[in-house]
Amino acid sequence: MFHVFPCIALMCGLFPLTRGFSCTESQQAEGLSLDSSHRHLTSLPDTPSEKVTKFDVTYNDLSKLPEDTLSSWFPALQQLDASHNAITAIDDRTFQGLSELHDLDLSYNQLQVMHNGTLSDLSSSLRTLSLSHNRLQQLDDTAFRGLATLTSLSLDNNNLTSLTASTFSGLVSLRYLDLSYNALTSILNNTFADLVSLRSLRLDHNQMEHLEPAALAGLKQLVDIHLNDNRLEFFHWSLPAGVFADLQSVERFELKFNSRSNTGGYPEGVFGDLVAVRYLALDSFVDMDFGPEFARLSHIETLDVADSCKVNTLRNSSLLGFKNSSLQSLQLTSCHSLLFMETCAFCDLPHLKNLYLTHSDALHTGEAFRALYGLQGQSLDEINFRAVGRLLPELHIIDSNMTKYIHNVCVRTFIMSHAHIQRVIHNAMFHTADSQLSRCIQHVDLSENNLNGDLGVFINIFVHTKTLISLQLQEQHVYSLKGSACVLSVAPECGNRGSSTPPSWPETFHLPFPPSLHFLNLSAMFTFFNSMPPRVDAPSALGLKTLDLSFGFTSHCMTTFTGFQHLETFDFSGNYCNNISDNIFDHLLSLRHLSLSSAHLNPADIRTRAHRLLQHVDRLETLDLSWNWLVEIQGHSLPAQSRLQRLLLSHNSFQSLPVDVGLHPNLTDLDLSFNSVPSLTSVERDSLDELASRHLFRLNLRGNPMLCACSNLNFLRWMWDTHVILDGDGSSGRR
Numbered sequence: 001m002f003h004v005f006p007c008i009a010l011m012c013g014l015f016p017l018t019r020g021f022s023c024t025e026s027q028q029a030e031g032l033s034l035d036s037s038h039r040h041l042t043s044l045p046d047t048p049s050e051k052v053t054k055f056d057v058t059y060n061d062l063s064k065l066p067e068d069t070l071s072s073w074f075p076a077l078q079q080l081d082a083s084h085n086a087i088t089a090i091d092d093r094t095f096q097g098l099s100e101l102h103d104l105d106l107s108y109n110q111l112q113v114m115h116n117g118t119l120s121d122l123s124s125s126l127r128t129l130s131l132s133h134n135r136l137q138q139l140d141d142t143a144f145r146g147l148a149t150l151t152s153l154s155l156d157n158n159n160l161t162s163l164t165a166s167t168f169s170g171l172v173s174l175r176y177l178d179l180s181y182n183a184l185t186s187i188l189n190n191t192f193a194d195l196v197s198l199r200s201l202r203l204d205h206n207q208m209e210h211l212e213p214a215a216l217a218g219l220k221q222l223v224d225i226h227l228n229d230n231r232l233e234f235f236h237w238s239l240p241a242g243v244f245a246d247l248q249s250v251e252r253f254e255l256k257f258n259s260r261s262n263t264g265g266y267p268e269g270v271f272g273d274l275v276a277v278r279y280l281a282l283d284s285f286v287d288m289d290f291g292p293e294f295a296r297l298s299h300i301e302t303l304d305v306a307d308s309c310k311v312n313t314l315r316n317s318s319l320l321g322f323k324n325s326s327l328q329s330l331q332l333t334s335c336h337s338l339l340f341m342e343t344c345a346f347c348d349l350p351h352l353k354n355l356y357l358t359h360s361d362a363l364h365t366g367e368a369f370r371a372l373y374g375l376q377g378q379s380l381d382e383i384n385f386r387a388v389g390r391l392l393p394e395l396h397i398i399d400s401n402m403t404k405y406i407h408n409v410c411v412r413t414f415i416m417s418h419a420h421i422q423r424v425i426h427n428a429m430f431h432t433a434d435s436q437l438s439r440c441i442q443h444v445d446l447s448e449n450n451l452n453g454d455l456g457v458f459i460n461i462f463v464h465t466k467t468l469i470s471l472q473l474q475e476q477h478v479y480s481l482k483g484s485a486c487v488l489s490v491a492p493e494c495g496n497r498g499s500s501t502p503p504s505w506p507e508t509f510h511l512p513f514p515p516s517l518h519f520l521n522l523s524a525m526f527t528f529f530n531s532m533p534p535r536v537d538a539p540s541a542l543g544l545k546t547l548d549l550s551f552g553f554t555s556h557c558m559t560t561f562t563g564f565q566h567l568e569t570f571d572f573s574g575n576y577c578n579n580i581s582d583n584i585f586d587h588l589l590s591l592r593h594l595s596l597s598s599a600h601l602n603p604a605d606i607r608t609r610a611h612r613l614l615q616h617v618d619r620l621e622t623l624d625l626s627w628n629w630l631v632e633i634q635g636h637s638l639p640a641q642s643r644l645q646r647l648l649l650s651h652n653s654f655q656s657l658p659v660d661v662g663l664h665p666n667l668t669d670l671d672l673s674f675n676s677v678p679s680l681t682s683v684e685r686d687s688l689d690e691l692a693s694r695h696l697f698r699l700n701l702r703g704n705p706m707l708c709a710c711s712n713l714n715f716l717r718w719m720w721d722t723h724v725i726l727d728g729d730g731s732s733g734r735r
C-alpha cells in the first residue's frame with residue numbers, strides 16, 4: 001500500500017505534459033483576429049491594432065465597454081463578440097466610429113435598456129445583432145432606428161413586456177427576428193409593418209393573450225412563424241379574423257401549447273389565409289374539426305398536432321378540410337385521450353405517406369388498425385403505432401379480424417413497439433404472400449412488447465414477406481414463464497399455459513427466414529429459456545448480416561449454427577455459455593464482429609479452447625470477450641484472427657497481455673480495462689510500440705493495478721508518452 005503515494009504524485013506531475021494542457025497565452029493576434037476570451041478581464045486589454053477585424057472578449061467579467069476607445073484601437077473592426085460578460089449598460093459613444101462593424105454579439109449580459117443613440121453609429125454597417133439573454137424590459141422606441149442594413153436581430157430570453165409600432169421601424173433588411181422567451185402580452189397593430197424582408201419570426205414562449213387585427217400586417221415575405229407556448233385562445237378575441245391575412249408566404253406555421261381549453265375549434269376567417277403553408281402545427285380539441293376553410297391550404301404537407309393533442313374522437317369529418325389535399329404527414333402523437341376513430345377518419349387522404357399515432361395510449365389496438373380502412377390501396381412510408389393502447393389494462397392479441405385493413409396498404413415501415421401486445425396470431429399480419437402489405441413491407445418493429453412463444457413461430461409470421469429487410473423483436477417482457485412452451489401458430493388460444501414441460505427440440509431446428517432479411521434483433525426475447533436445440537439451421541437466411549441473440553437466457557450453448565452464410569455481426573452476449581460447444585461458430589464463415597460479452601464463459605475452458613472455438617471464424621475484426629473473468633488464453637494467441645482490429649477484454653482477470661499483438665497487425669483497439677495487469681514487460685511494450693508506429697492504436701488499461709509498477713520508472717515513462725489510457729475520460733494518446 002505504501003508505495004502507492006509517490007506514484008500518485010508522479011502521475012499528477014506528469015499528466016499535464018501528456019494531456020496537451022498548454023500554458024501559453026490564450027490571447028493571440030492571429031492575423032486579423034484577436035481572442036481575449038475566458039480571461040477574467042474586468043476591462044478591455046490595451047492592445048490597439050489597426051488590423052484587427054474580429055475581437056472576441058467572451059466569458060470575462062466586463063461590466064461595461066469603454067466609451068470611445070474601441071474605434072481608436074480597432075478602427076477596422078468587423079465582428080465584436082462580448083457575450084457572456086456582466087455588462088449592464090452601454091454608453092452612446094461606445095460604437096462611435098466603428099463604421100465597419102457587421103456583427104455585434106452582446107448576448108448573455110445584464111443589459112436592462114437599449115437607448116436610442118447607442119447603435120446609431122452603426123446604421124450603415126450592422127448586419128447581425130444579438131441581445132439575447134439580457135434583462136431588457138423596455139426597448140427605446142428608436143433603439144434600432146436607422147439600422148437599415150440589419151438582417152438578424154435576436155432579442156430572445158429577455159423580459160420584454162411590450163413593443164410599439166415604432167420599435168422596429170426602418171429595419172427594411174431584417175430577415176430574422178427572435179422575440180421568444182420574453183413577457184409580451186399582446187402585439188399591437190403594425191408592430192412589424194416595416195419589416196418587408198422578414199423571413200422568420202419567433203414569438204414563442206411569451207404570454208400573449210391577444211393579437212390586434214393588424215398585428216402581423218406587412219409581413220408579406222415571412223416564411224416561418226413560431227407562436228407556440230403563449231396564451232392565445234382559439235377564438236376571435238385572441239385571434240381576430242384576418243390576423244394572418246398578410247402571411248401569404250408562410251410555409252411553416254406553429255401555434256401549439258396555447259389554448260388551455262379542451263373544447264373549442266378553429267375560429268373562422270383565421271387559418272384559411274395561410275395559403276402557402278406546408279407545415280401546420282396547431283392545438284387540437286376534444287372534437288377535432290378541421291373544416292372546409294382548411295381546404296384553402298393547398299400546399300399542406302404536414303399537419304402536426306403532436307403532444308398538444310386533446311382529441312377524444314376522430315370522426316369521418318375531423319379532417320374534412322384536408323380531404324383530397326396534398327397532406328403527406330399526419331402527426332397525431334401523444335393523443336392521450338383518443339378513444340374512438342370512425343372508420344373513415346383517414347379516408348380521402350390520397351397523398352398520405354406518414355401516419356404517426358404514437359402514444360395514443362388509451363386507444364385500443366383494434367381501433368388503430370380499423371382506422372386504416374381509409375388507406376386501402378395506398379402506398380405509405382411509415383405507420384407508427386408505438387405505445388398505442390399501452391395504458392389499457394389487458395394485453396393485446398393481434399388477430400386477422402383486426403388487421404384486415406392493413407393487408408391492402410403498401411407500407412414500408414410498420415412500428416408497433418411498446419404497445420402491450422401479447423400475441424400476433426399466425427398470418428394475421430402477412431396472411432398471404434401477395435397481399436399488398438407482404439409485397440411492400442421492409443421494416444417491422446414489434447420490440448418492447450409482451451410477445452411469448454417460440455422463435456420459429458415469430459419468424460413464421462414474416463416468412464411470406466419477400467421484401468422484409470429488418471425485424472426488431474427485442475426486449476419482450478413476459479410476465480409468466482409458463483407460456484414459454486406455447487406454440488402460437490398451432491394453438492392460438494395457447495391452452496397449455498401452466499404446463500411446466502420445457503419445449504422439446506428436434507435435433508435440427510429449421511428457421512425459415514425471408515431471404516431479404518438483413519437485420520434481426522432478438523435480444524432479450526426469453527424464448528430460449530431452457531436450452532437451445534443442438535443445431536439451428538437457416539439455409540434461407542441468405543441476406544442476414546446482423547443477428548442479435550443476446551440476453552436470451554440460453555442455459556447452455558451446445559448448439560451449432562448452420563446456414564447463416566453471410567452473417568457478419570453476431571451478438572451472443574449475456575447468455576449462459578458456461579458449457580459451450582466446440583463447433584458453435586464453425587459454419588459462420590463470414591463473421592466479422594462477434595460478441596460474447598457477459599456470456600458466462602468458463603475461464604478454465606476458454607484458456608484451452610479459445611483457439612478451437614474460433615478456429616473457423618478467421619475474418620473476425622471485432623471480438624468482444626468482456627465481463628467473463630477470463631484469466632488466460634493458452635499460447636497467448638488467437639491464431640486464426642489475423643484480421644482482428646478490436647479486441648475487447650475489459651472486466652476479466654488477465655494478468656498480462658493475453659495475446660501476442662504481433663500476430664494481429666491490424667489491431668487498433670485493445671481494451672484491457674479492469675483486469676489484473678500489474679505491468680508490462682519490455683517485450684510486450686516493444687510489440688505495442690511496433691503496432692503504434694504503424695497506425696493509430698489505443699490500449700486501455702484503466703482499472704488495473706498498474707500503480708505497483710512505481711519501481712519501474714521506464715515503464716511509467718513509456719505509459720505517459722505512448723498510447724495508454726489510464727484515466728476516466730477515455731481520451732487517447734497518440735504517437
Ligand SMILES: *[C@@H]1O[C@H](CO)[C@@H](O)[C@H](O)[C@H]1NC(C)=O
Pocket residue numbers: 116117142
Ligand atoms: C432619444 O431619447 C431621448 C430621451 O429618451 C430623446 O430626448 C431624444 O429625442 C431621442 N432621440 C431620438 C433621435 O429619437
Ligand SMILES: *[C@@H]1O[C@H](CO)[C@@H](O)[C@H](O)[C@H]1NC(C)=O
Pocket residue numbers: 135137158159
Ligand atoms: C422580469 O420583470 C419582472 C417584473 O418587472 C420581474 O419580477 C422579473 O424578476 C424579471 N425577470 C427577469 C428574468 O429579469
Ligand SMILES: *[C@@H]1O[C@H](CO)[C@@H](O)[C@H](O)[C@H]1NC(C)=O
Pocket residue numbers: 189212213214
Ligand atoms: C387595429 O387595426 C384594426 C384594423 O385593421 C382596427 O380595427 C383596430 O381598431 C386597430 N386597433 C387599434 C388598437 O388601433
Ligand SMILES: *[C@@H]1O[C@H](CO)[C@@H](O)[C@H](O)[C@H]1NC(C)=O
Pocket residue numbers: 323324348
Ligand atoms: C375526394 O375525391 C374523391 C375522388 O375524386 C371523391 O370521390 C371524394 O368525394 C372526395 N372527397 C371529398 C371529401 O371531397
Ligand SMILES: *[C@@H]1O[C@H](CO)[C@@H](O)[C@H](O)[C@H]1NC(C)=O
Pocket residue numbers: 316342343344
Ligand atoms: C364513417 O364512414 C364510414 C365509411 O364510409 C361509414 O360506414 C360510417 O357510417 C361513417 N360514420 C359516421 C358516424 O358517419
Ligand SMILES: *[C@@H]1O[C@H](CO)[C@@H](O)[C@H](O)[C@H]1NC(C)=O
Pocket residue numbers: 401402
Ligand atoms: C371481428 O370483429 C368484429 C367486431 O369487432 C366482431 O363482431 C366479429 O365477431 C369478429 N370476427 C371474428 C372472426 O373474430
Ligand SMILES: *[C@@H]1O[C@H](CO)[C@@H](O)[C@H](O)[C@H]1NC(C)=O
Pocket residue numbers: 474475521522523546547548571
Ligand atoms: C438490439 O436491441 C437491443 C435492445 O434494444 C439493443 O441494445 C441492441 O443494440 C440491438 N442490437 C443491434 C445489433 O442493433
Ligand SMILES: *[C@@H]1O[C@H](CO)[C@@H](O)[C@H](O)[C@H]1NC(C)=O
Pocket residue numbers: 556578579
Ligand atoms: C456441460 O455439458 C456436459 C455434456 O453435455 C454435461 O455433462 C455437463 O454437466 C455440463 N456442465 C454444465 C455446468 O452444465
Ligand SMILES: *[C@@H]1O[C@H](CO)[C@@H](O)[C@H](O)[C@H]1NC(C)=O
Pocket residue numbers: 642643644665666
Ligand atoms: C490489414 O488492413 C489492410 C488495410 O485495411 C489490409 O490490406 C490487410 O489485408 C489487413 N491485414 C490482415 C492480416 O488482414
